[in-house]
Amino acid sequence: MRSVGFLVFDGFQVMGLAALSVFELANLLSGQAHYDIHMLSDTGGRVRNSLGFGIETAAVGDVFHDTTITTGSLLAKPAPSALLDYLRTASTRSRRVAGICTGAFLLAEAGLLDGRRATTHWGHARSLATRFPKVRVEEDRIFIQDGNLWTSAGMSAGIDLALALLEEDLGREMARSVARAMVVYLRRPGGQSQFSTLLELEPKSDRVRRALTYAKENLRNELSVEELAEAASLSPRQFSRVFRQETGQSPAKAVEHLRLEVARAMMEEGRHPMDVIARETGFADRERMRRAFLRSFGQPPQVMRRLADHERHVGTA
Template identity: 75%
Template sequence: MPGIGFVVFDGFQIMGLAALSVFEMANGVIGRPAYEVHVLSEHGGPVRNSLGFAIETAPFGAQIHDTTITIGSLVVKPSAPALLDYLRSAGTASRRVAGICTGAYVLAEAGLLDGRRATTHWAHARHLQSLYPRVRVEADRIFSADGNVWTSAGMSAGIDLALALVEDDFGQEVAKATARNMVVYLRRPGGQSQFSTLLELEPKSDRIRRALVYAKEHLTHPLSVEELAETANLSPRQFSRLFREETGQSPAKAVEHLRLETARMLMEEGHRSMDEVARETGFADRERMRRAFVRTFGQPPQVIRRAAEAMRGAGLN
């Protein structure tokens, strides 16, 4: 069975361990122990995480794992020589190596990202690039795969990376069922922005937040001010005023951004025609969608789709 080795060190960021659950849940979906997961450290024994408590680990030893995953830390610091040696060995012996969040720094320090595309948490991307100029840092990707080396953005993006690994091993249906059991979205494409419209709008009240979530889940609806106001239990006039006060945008502009975000994601996945994407995101027709793309991104959707196709052809999505 494929062995998954999670490499940790003192002060590792505990959110990175969330990716462990992906392989645990995948075993349940598959109906057998398809993955054997180990948490590893240089000396084994208890290792403290970013919250200060410890988890038990096994020492590096001589065992080679099918996939070796390094979890990052909140504070980037030089890695122990033994950790770097172990990762260099894994770079040639493991089928895949991966870094979650600032785990990309550790892979770069080990020389595993030289000449490769990689990503990390957006707040660290520029620093990573300056420290390791031979790495081609893609600052706004959820995850990246270049050859047998995978990297992800921060925190929850490690789950997206792990789901992509499961899909790589057992196909989309297994990954989709795994995500469903975890009650997470399957799966954000690697090229999707680390930022989301819902996060950027940051509504302060539950009423406006509820209306935005409703809009995100009902993009095929007209999503008029009247429809959204009803979900917030406000009059259309009250809703429009409160919405603009809390988000700085009109409801129509926010809905358009939600449609664009989803349309871009669907195009990057590459499974739907332009007409299908337009219908499923509520643009109604390709021309209306094209105008919105040009207005917001400065280029038509065909250009974005071709770029995503080129990246998939190069194994980078």
């Protein structure tokens, strides 16, 4: 059985607890007790979270765990010295140490991230880089592994990090089963952007939202204006006009961004040949996909894949 020590402190962000459901469901779905969870704090006893209710914890001490995870808070603040001391020792005694959201600030304050790559919630990334200039902050990442240290973006990204830890322990199929049970659409690779094309477009009407959701779910299709207009229950002319008014983009440009987002995620997972990625995301062929990558990222997909492969190898070295 693998023990997980989960560190909390007064006012910790309640969403961080969602990551623990990954380990809970791994036990339930496998019918085996793979994980044993221990809630820890600097003094022990009841600790209040960001919503004001408390959970029971044990005080940190001389017992260390296979995996040590610290969560964060809505506003990054100095950590209790006992937690920092515990994290410093855990970095040499635990197989893995992770910080969810602004938990990266605790790891940095303990000196564990000096010279390391790390991420955090996009809203706090600049502050992390300013306060801890020795940390190589990459603000547009879902999660990052650098040796035995893991950090994640905020909110739901803690679930992605926990699923990656689970996959490392029990394999891809178990991680996929847990993701399905949690109704997670897919486990995002760590290199995926924290920003979503659908969120960035911010359509105002249900009809345009419906068309974009249809496009995301049917990327292999041509996704012509006529096809999208039908999904929105509008005429092609009316759809084009409304779409541009609400998003500031043409339907064709928005669809290209959706294709690029999914293609990049598949590329960074490293499991699919380029021809398959081009076909599955609706680019039809590698040359068309290459041109789109150059327009948006300034680099061809082959270069971005090599960079992602290098980061995975560095992270697991």
